[in-house]
Amino acid sequence: MAPARVVVVWCPDWPVVAGAVVAGLAAQIPAAVVAANRVVACSAVARAHGVCRGQRRREAQGRCPELVVLADDPDRDARAFEPVVAAVEALAPGVELVRPGLVAVPARGPTRYFGGEPAVAERIIDVVAAQAGVQCQIGIADGLFAATLAAHRGLLVPPDGSAGFLATLSIAELHQPAADRATLVDLLHRLGLRTLGAFAALPVDDVASRFGLDGVRAHRLAQGLDERPLARRDPPGDLTVTRRFDPPLDRVDAAAFASREPAEQLHDALAARGLACIRLGISACTEAGEELHRVWRCVESLTAPGIGDRVRWQLDGWLTSRGSHHGAGITLLQLIPEEVIGGQALQRGLWGEPGEDDERAGRALVRVQGMLGPEAVLIGVLGGGRNPHDRVRLVPWGEDPTPARDADPPWPGQLPAPSPSRVPTLPLAAEVLDDAGHAVGVRGRGRLTSAPYRIAVDGNPPRRVLTWAGPWPVEERWWEPGGGRRCARLQAVLDAEADGLLAVLLACETGRWKVEGIYE
Template sequence: MNSVEPSPPERIIVFWVPDWPVHAHLRDREETKAPAPTPAPAMALISQHRVRACSAAARAEGVRIGLRENEAQARCPALEIHPHFAEVDERRFAAVLASLENLVPGVEPLRPGLCALRARGPARYYGDEERAAAAILELAADLDLPDARVGIADGRFAAEQAARASSTDPGVEAPRRGVRIVPLGTSRAFLSALPVGRAAEPGFADLLQGLGIRTLGALAALPEDAVRQRFGAPGVSAHRRASAVGPRHGSEVLPRSAVRDHTVECALEPPLESAEQLAFACMALAERLISGLVDDGLVCTALRVELTDDADVRHERVWAHPHRFTAADAVNRVRWQAAAISSASAANGSGRSGQEAAGIAHVRLVPAHTDRAAAHEPGLWNTEPDERVHHHLSRVQSRLGHTGVGTAELLGGRLLAQRQRLTPWGTGRAAERGSHASAAGPWPGAVPGPAPSLVFPEPLRAELVDTEGRPVGIDDEDLLTAAPARLRVAHTAFDARVSDWSLPWAIREHWWRGEQPRFRLQLQLADGDAWLLLHEDRRWLAEGRYD
């Protein structure tokens, strides 16, 4: 059977924002904390203890994507370390995509910071490809993305490589800053000098290099049938990218469907100061938000509530939900946020010319994250909390406040008090950004199971002495200075003697900052009572007690 020849590649425009995760992080920080510095400092975003993105200043110091966190810090001691959240990248790029679609329709998002569109329509509208690229970059400048790039070539892969190319690379035209154009019909020649790793997965690229195929031109020179027989589907895919050929059917660009804006807002006249009044006024607004999502087959799992007072001060917060928001849930979040604003104003004694704190004059509800409704339907073996339980706990929470009802959550860490936290009911655990570490570890120095049944929020002062009443400490070899005989915790001296104990083990954290190690010790009294002790700063503390 004769194979179907691929169609000639069409002209594609690729819009690329280098270091987009860094841009997204800085924009997210601007709204929640202080304005981001310009240019970005030496910064790295970390996930699973590896660098997932870094700023240009960090790269100048030798930091690279994929490095381990400690190696990146060794290369750049002044490096700022922040956790990487993929949802922030997607959420922030969604606004850029919406602005781009208003300028040029038919955009396909490839990943956060990168998208593609067909070049024919924009080139005809603006006059040629260069003018179309210039219009896109003008929009990027308005969006405060001055380092954005546009690549135009035959096929999506070649256009992406063009966007990443330097203005002096052979086969590339750079008519203006940020624009790279590969002339019609020359994309294969432009790609031929690039390393084969640009078109192949790392493992497959290593195999090709071992066979002496080091460039895309060498890969494209091979017959496709021979590549298919030897390497299968991955080889054919890489070969077609290297050859700058089009797909067998249709277009390489599949524009996303038009995204409906589900944001709802309302102005309040006169402004409302009571949280209960504000919640009552927002009931219809929340119903309109949820019904609009239901019509599109969506559910809201993260909701941004923006409250603006009559002094034009905006109070914004993103609320997460472990399942999906209902209208009542959205109203409760508005109530809790308004109550928190009132409490903060009362605590600070704020006011305007002796008057009470400003009332809320404008409410805006934005679905920060949506998902398909089908993905949130209960399965046959449903693990979600019973609807009656959720209903009653939500009612109690509406009376006691957002933090009035909580569920226990196990975190990562070495100290027992750091490993537990109460999460407010109805809040997604992943939404808390303060602790991005996995509870599974590894956590060198952590307590092996089973954990103590009683953990003190603050470790209690303890005294451990030998048979002669002399304090027991830790020597230079990380061993006990004497055999422990008596234990005293807080103001309680136990009559039972120490019958058994473990070897102390060290907890070494931030040793590069000169911090001294801490030591743990498990011991048992003659009456069966067992304790977990912590030794730091030449003193003993009781962390927990075993039943």
């Protein structure tokens, strides 16, 4: 069965547009949004100077020295997008938010009312420009995926023509912001499948056996079909979560706090029935008696944090970007699962995939943070660097796990695999001896003075060295006035009669050895 006709309204480079409005930048100033040291969006002016998505920040600034770098802020993007959604909703009811910068509307109703798809596209463009003050592009096709790609090109694809439209497009189009398929796209490209049509021509059984479930979903999109076959269920009527607020919510920070608990309650109720939400309805009532409603669509099943994010973004948009309720606070909030699917992603995985246990642990960690503060629960994020201590950054649970340094640049002298399983907070003093009992050092050319035979760690009795590897000399920031840092690293496996084997990572700096990591 062919997908329904969909109208997609796309505002190009929306994170940059929203960030520029908040920062007060003029349209002719090149700007880019950077996250994890990479460009995630850039303006047309910046692209004219050679800036593009995926570039490192330094490379982008090298191509365009006057580039203004903006922070990645999903809350800001969603808040600024609310006037655009309101403008589209005034013309076509049933607006669904896919993400800030992209909304979808069923094509059937507006097409009949305005007298055809070209008239709908022209009317939406004019109204969005007049009411929201931004430019947008319209795409109409069979299915959300094809309509989104059509909007990127400003095209109206004829009915039953989505498969032909998609066939000539690059396989890289499968990698969209809402669905990270960079690994799959890279693999397909290396296999010689350069277009969506070439991928769609493969038998589905072969795709399933080689690429798994995500490959099958991508294969359906390449064929111009919906990502999932029609296996959706009508949500039970008792799943709507309602919250009343007294006093009314009139501040963004209060709305952010209030969105957490109902989001977790809705997610728990769906999980208990083996369901997951892919279209979330958010309704609210204000003190002035105005009724507000918005629908958010998601490619993947919404987790509890995902529901909470969308509720927070929507309340933020209503409280700060709309003038229709004249500053009246929100007295009622309802979360409605508009469309649900079987919640396979919520079940425990057979081979350790994320499942119900991970969700339950995440909710428990959030409760701990609520009692002890965000800094009470930290997770390690692995990034770039040469020694294990520099590569790990601790961030509070729930925050963006962005590494302190980009892991992609070359790191000459980086510790080879395997990495230590335990890194002491303070390095442990060590003594490295040869078979004659003399101290082992490192020569100026990075070679050991003699072979390690025994190693004493933190004042304990020496242990015999069974095998060792290295040394790996590292000279960092030698151009700085202080001389930077120069050291040599060594991996060794020690014999421990009572405790078994012990493997350590040692570093020699200024003639002294210390333990930087322990392998367990």
